[in-house]
Amino acid sequence: MFNYIIVGAGLAGAVMAERIANILDEKVLVIERRNHIGGNCYDEIDKTGIIIHKYGPHIFHTNYPEIFKYLSNVHRMERIPTPRARIH
Numbered sequence: 001m002f003n004y005i006i007v008g009a010g011l012a013g014a015v016m017a018e019r020i021a022n023i024l025d026e027k028v029l030v031i032e033r034r035n036h037i038g039g040n041c042y043d044e045i046d047k048t049g050i051i052i053h054k055y056g057p058h059i060f061h062t063n064y065p066e067i068f069k070y071l072s073n074v075h076r077m078e079r080i081p082t083p084r085a086r087i088h
Contacts, residue, residue, distance in 0.1 A: 002029040010039025018074070 004020050006013045009032035017028045036042050040055040062068055 002027045004028045006030045008032060008039070009034075009037035011041055014038065 003026040004017075006017050006020075006028060009017070009030050013030060013032075014037055017030045020026050021028050030037075034042075036044075041058050042054050043051050044054055046052050060071070
């Protein structure tokens with residue numbers, strides 16, 4: 001028996017399911033039509049060991065350290081330095 005059903009295991013669905021399960025301690029059923037979670041942020045490793053961005057490259061922006069910390073707990077993320085000078 002589940003207390004919540006979430007349709008879609010993209011970024012929003014996956015985060016909601018994790019938060020409900022871990023903070024509210026409730027049972028969650030996640031339904032996803034693809035054979036993977038993560039939505040369009042999904043990466044896969046090809047047979048040579050190279051990470052492939054299946055749905056194209058993606059970048060995440062936030063000014064909130066707590067959001068970056070949360071996402072870093074569930075996925076390896078790297079900070080990309082923001083240029084301080086204007087590029088012409």
